[in-house]
């Protein structure tokens with residue numbers, strides 16, 4: 001079934017117009033052949049070519065976008081079972097639930113909190129992805145009123161959860177333009193739900209207890225014009241979800257069942273939140289609905305998601321170079337460190353807290369931490385020497401002394417010899433750095 | 444993927460030659476959790492130590508006076524917090540100038556007397572002390588099928604010798620690298636430690652601090668074993684030791700610190716269980732219950748035929 005890059009290339013317009021987001025048609029063809037993108041990204045393909053390419057090159061888990069504007073997010077486009085085989089591409093969207101039976105002011109507050117929540121970690125902003133409105137009243141008007149309340153929160157992505165298509169219809173009239181995800185089409189109501197998804201162009205979750213019914217529903221809803229589908233395997237427990245999600249992912253990546261090649265949906269509310277949230281992050285969920293969570297849970301969950309969705313081959317890095325901290329002058333000390341983001345931001349935190357002016361001199365260790373870089377030969381006197389030459393360190397400061405991390409102590413003599421700079425060995429733990437620098441500058 | 448993970452016995456009851464009130468066999472999986480027969484349910488170990496000066500403050504706040512009462516702490520691990528295992532970390536041996544290996548042996552005896560749970564012992568980390576410390580610990584636990592650690596590439600002979608002499612199993616730790624893990628297992632086998640007495644510790648970095656590597660190395664060790672690599676087909680143990688000293692826990696507001704500690708341990712330990720770990724270790728007593736519940740739920744999941 002799969003096609004080679006050159007065969008794919010032959011079917012493209014070969015104008016290199018870049019509209020697909022790739023520099024050339026060939027680059028796009030290579031990505032298509034690898035199964036990493038959808039053919040729809042090229043606006044110049046006719047339906048027949050798209051279908052042909054789609055069948056052969058479509059990523060085994062199709063892409064689905066929820067919402068519109070800056071906060072919209074895409075899930076799916078995954079190609080492996082295990083992140084070490086390649087990487088996981090699109091982190092699951094975490095959407096926080098509010099019931100339409102809550103007072104409107106409270107719904108609005110939840111939406112605002114979700115919109116504004118952010119944790120800064122190692123140079124990235126970790127955020128929540130949207131608000132999930134649950135129809136608990138059974139009353140379409142009330143559901144629509146709740147959808148209206150969220151309206152003031154701009155283009156925060158929405159998820160609408162209701163069993164009754166009439167409730168969806170009422171809410172979509174109010175917020176359909178935000179392309180919410182709607183939950184769920186079942187064997188009972190799929191015709192109405194698919195029609196709504198088609199009319200509003202919004203993604204649709206299909207829900208069923210068995211694999212056969214799920215595939216059936218997905219096929220019927222897409223045939224009826226639903227533009228994008230997610231699968232809800234209707235787990236009764238977190239363990240069910242892990243087992244079913246793993247099963248679905250396996251069917252998708254082996255392309256055994258095209259009608260199961262969609263991102264997965266997980267509602268953690270009935271399942272016990274922290275464990276289900278962790279399970280969803282680890283095992284293949286695309287959209288996860290959660291109740292409002294206490295801060296410690298959010299922090300840990302978002303950190304786990306950041307960890308799992310970091311490319312295992314590429315540590316998060318900062319650019320090598322000279323970073324002035326606390327307005328240093330020409331006499332300020334120079335602190336050597338590595339370009340692993342975690343190291344840089346940990347260090348920076350302590351330096352800013354200590355308020356000692358200095359230069360952070362970050363060398364390229366391919367994103368490895370200090371000890372790892374020393375052990376792996378990525379931090380040595382040659383690396384330091386080249387970095388001093390490549391930057392204007394000598395012109396930036398009026399002295400020739402460099403402070404190295406305590407864990408790099410074994411390199412101190414060799415760095416002095418290779419660079420001619422005087423080397424001071426700093427503490428191992430960044431927490432002690434303020435004290436160290438103060439006594440250094442005094443002495 | 445038809446291979447199976449070797450079963451390793453941990454703890455020995457009276458009929459098995461020890462005094463434990465229960466014993467376990469970990470391993471036995473022929474698939475990762477949620478993907479087939481994942482073997483025996485992962486065990487949750489609560490870590491305690493013999494010198495609380497080197498223990499995370501957030502745990503000391505929780506356990507109060509128990510921190511100075513090794514037997515009481517061990518008993519509480521079983522009776523209040525319901526751990527499956529106790530892991531005794533001999534922090535006393537980490538102090539500068541430590542010179543009393545016999546005390547390490549006595550600590551092991553004290554814990555064995557206080558609880559009926561099987562025991563994991565984390566001994567010294569200094570080659571100069573290892574021989575005596577591991578000998579004393581091994582001797583103190585003779586017949587009890589301890590899980591004795593830690594063997595590393597540079598220092599595995601003393602642990603191996605003590606395990607062989609007194610009938611224990613060994614924790615074999617390597618820094619997040621599947622090839623190093625394999626090599627160490629081969630070295631251990633060459634000294635006479637059989638495969639059913641080795642538990643792999645692929646090193647677990649704390650959540651947000653290396654866990655992204657540890658998670659995948661566990662999956663890799665497990666998938667390699669299931670694809671037929673016998674030198675990796677041992678159960679794994681995971682202990683994200685630095686979890687409770689990370690910035691997020693230390694700098695949490697007072698009223699959120701305990702909660703953050705529990706979540707930080709929980710998310711990493713549960714993820715380790717999903718990646719195939721057979722024993723997961725935590726230090727905050729309140730993590731034990733939530734983790735056991737989650738693991739039980741994971742194990743009972745019903746997939747599709």
Ligand code: B12
Pocket residue numbers: 315335336337338340342343346347367368369370371372373374375376377378403404405406407425426427428429430431433618619620623646647648652653656
């Ligand atoms: C995650 C990890 C990895 C990851 C890499 C992660 C990364 N991007 O760096 C992977 C899996 C790839 C890895 C590989 C290896 N690792 Co490794 N790894 C770790 C682990 C668990 C955590 C490292 C980490 O993230 N630390 C956190 C950062 C923030 O620490 P840091 O950079 O040192 O920064 C701190 C201080 O140094 C200080 N600081 C930083 N800059 C400066 C500057 C100044 C001036 C001062 C004063 C202070 C200062 O502040 C920071 C905060 O305190 C450690 C164990 C551990 N607990 O440290 C082992 C560890 C570093 N690894 C080790 C080894 C041996 C290796 C390998 C050689 C093994 C192998 N596979 O062959 C390879 C080498 C890499 C390679 N192939 O080139 C050993 C090193 C042994 C030693 N003592 O030399 C360790 C200690 C594990 C162990 N106990 O054996 N590793």
Ligand code: SF4
Pocket residue numbers: 012013014015016017018019020021022023024025028041042043044
């Ligand atoms: S959008 Fe189409 S024509 Fe333009 S570069 Fe991409 S593949 Fe080529």
